[in-house]
Amino acid sequence: MNYQKTELYFLFALLVGISFLTFFIFKPFLYTLILAMIFVAVFAPAHKKALVLTRERRGLAALLTTIFILVVILVPVTLLGAQIFKESTQLYSSLVDNGDAVSLSRRIEDVLRSLGFSSVSVGSLDFSQYMKQGLTWLIQNIGSLFSNIAKILVDVFVLFVALYYLFKDGHRLKKYAIALSPLQDVYDETIFSKLVLAVNSVVKGSLAVGLVQGTLTAIGFAIFGVPSPVLWGSVAALAALIPGVGTALVVVPGVLFLFFSGATVPALGLLVWGVVAVGLVDNVLGPKLVERGMKIHPFLILLSILGGIGFFGPLGFLFGPLVLSLLFSFLEIHAAMRKARVAE
Numbered sequence: 001m002n003y004q005k006t007e008l009y010f011l012f013a014l015l016v017g018i019s020f021l022t023f024f025i026f027k028p029f030l031y032t033l034i035l036a037m038i039f040v041a042v043f044a045p046a047h048k049k050a051l052v053l054t055r056e057r058r059g060l061a062a063l064l065t066t067i068f069i070l071v072v073i074l075v076p077v078t079l080l081g082a083q084i085f086k087e088s089t090q091l092y093s094s095l096v097d098n099g100d101a102v103s104l105s106r107r108i109e110d111v112l113r114s115l116g117f118s119s120v121s122v123g124s125l126d127f128s129q130y131m132k133q134g135l136t137w138l139i140q141n142i143g144s145l146f147s148n149i150a151k152i153l154v155d156v157f158v159l160f161v162a163l164y165y166l167f168k169d170g171h172r173l174k175k176y177a178i179a180l181s182p183l184q185d186v187y188d189e190t191i192f193s194k195l196v197l198a199v200n201s202v203v204k205g206s207l208a209v210g211l212v213q214g215t216l217t218a219i220g221f222a223i224f225g226v227p228s229p230v231l232w233g234s235v236a237a238l239a240a241l242i243p244g245v246g247t248a249l250v251v252v253p254g255v256l257f258l259f260f261s262g263a264t265v266p267a268l269g270l271l272v273w274g275v276v277a278v279g280l281v282d283n284v285l286g287p288k289l290v291e292r293g294m295k296i297h298p299f300l301i302l303l304s305i306l307g308g309i310g311f312f313g314p315l316g317f318l319f320g321p322l323v324l325s326l327l328f329s330f331l332e333i334h335a336a337m338r339k340a341r342v343a344e
Contacts, residue, residue: 029314043069046068214234218234226258251271252274308323
């Protein structure tokens with residue numbers, strides 16, 4: 001008996017040790033693998049259609065779905081990144097060469113004085129310097145992103161290889177995970193279904209709303225004459241991921257820029273555009289896509305997004321809500337198990 005316990009403890013120690021070693025081996029690709037799992041959950045309907053087209057040939061269906069994701073995501077992101085870099089450098093050059101921010105501060109002073117605020121002076125606020133610093137940070141980060149081509153290519157390669165094998169053998173991995181879990185199979189299935197629902201809610205919901213609002217913001221900026229519409233539309237798409245704040249972080253400064261530039265009618269037009277076109281997306285489309293899946297209070301979702309970005313980095317807006325959803329799934333399973341014990 002003691003010999004069996006010694007064997008068990010030794011095996012457990014080996015398991016813990018090799019698990020830590022495996023974690024550190026996979027650590028450089030951990031975010032990439034998690035992102036691949038998210039893509040698999042989002043593009044599961046496309047994979048099912050590919051299975052039908054290929055008559056259940058899993059290898060071919062996985063290859064077709066992976067190529068589809070490559071075309072749908074990688075190509076637009078590359079083109080958008082190049083355009084953002086181009087517009088940000090152009091805007092920076094205009095600030096350095098023409099001093100647009102300085103002339104804008106003078107126009108702000110004139111408007112405030114015409115409104116009766118004669119003692120107000122914004123000359124001490126160096127808008128040019130602040131805007132140059134912000135754009136310099138943006139250009140440097142985009143430049144470092146494109147300069148680290150080798151790491152990006154490796155991550156992209158690992159991502160799409162992981163996508164192929166997850167589509168091809170994901171059902172086997174799921175069965176293996178359920179078999180290893182000490183929980184009842186019904187609880188394991190509940191965890192998987194909750195995670196898939198949360199992934200689709202966050203990705204298809206938040207990202208869809210962000211993309212639509214960012215696109216509408218860029219269109220509005222282009223129509224009413226705000227410079228660098230693609231750049232600010234991309235910023236608006238990111239801002240739309242923050243509940244309760246959203247695209248107002250970008251639209252309101254755009255309206256003020258037009259107003260203080262003397263373009264009063266375009267400023268009013270952009271304000272109406274922001275309230276009607278952009279705002280309705282958040283109030284109508286957002287709840288239908290996000291809240292129906294994530295049965296969690298919006299304030300907790302906001303904290304999970306902000307905390308997730310601080311802890312996980314740029315992908316935290318995805319990982320934070322997923323961790324929160326997983327927590328509530330475990331709490332629901334614990335409550336169900338407790339009720340089952342009481343009933344017995």
